[in-house]
Amino acid sequence: MEDKLLKELQKKLEAEKILLEKDLSKFADKDKKISYDYDTRFPELDVATRPLASDENAAEIESYANLLAIEHALELRLKEVEEALEKIKKNDGSYGKCEQCHKEIELERLKANPAAKICLKCANQKNN
Ligand SMILES: [Zn+2]
Structure with missing residues (x-):
């Protein structure tokens, strides 16, 4: 592969990595050990000041499930992007x-x- 093209693709991957990390950090805590592993924070249920109706609770839990699905998709993509960058870094022709x-x-x-x-x-x- 041409050097120029490789650099271009590497740049794209690095830009996507930054975006993915930014997206993930909006609703999840980054796991320090594994760079692409994030833990989604459970949305805080503010029962002390605002008693939640049961359907509101259900909505909150549902949105948590949605977050998990999004988080999972973002994590998978971030893993792919990091693996591709890793291959480029190794420079062994595997990329x-x-x-x-x-x-x-x-x-x-x-x-x-x-x-x-x-x-x-x-x-x-x-x-x-
Ligand atoms: Zn093939």
């Missing part, structure tokens, strides 16, 4: 190679998703 068939991943695919791990062909086979 941009399909993890399944070990061929080069299509450039268009990498430009659209610099954290792609498998090529278009393998991705299509996986979906079928």
Whole structure:
């Protein structure tokens, strides 16, 4: 892969990493040991000053479940982005190679998703 393109993709990944970390920090505490692991804070139930109706409670719990789903998706994406950056750093040629068939991943695919791990062909086979 061209150096210039690699730098460009690395920049994209680093920018996405910053955004993901920012999003995650809005509602979750970062786990210091694992950089992509976050713990979602349970929303504080302010029962002392504001008695909650049971349906309000349910809504709060539901929104917590939604947060967990979002957090999970963000974490997964952050993990992918970090793994891709790790491959670039190693500089052993593993970045941009399909993890399944070990061929080069299509450039268009990498430009659209610099954290792609498998090529278009393998991705299509996986979906079928
Ligand atoms: Zn492949």
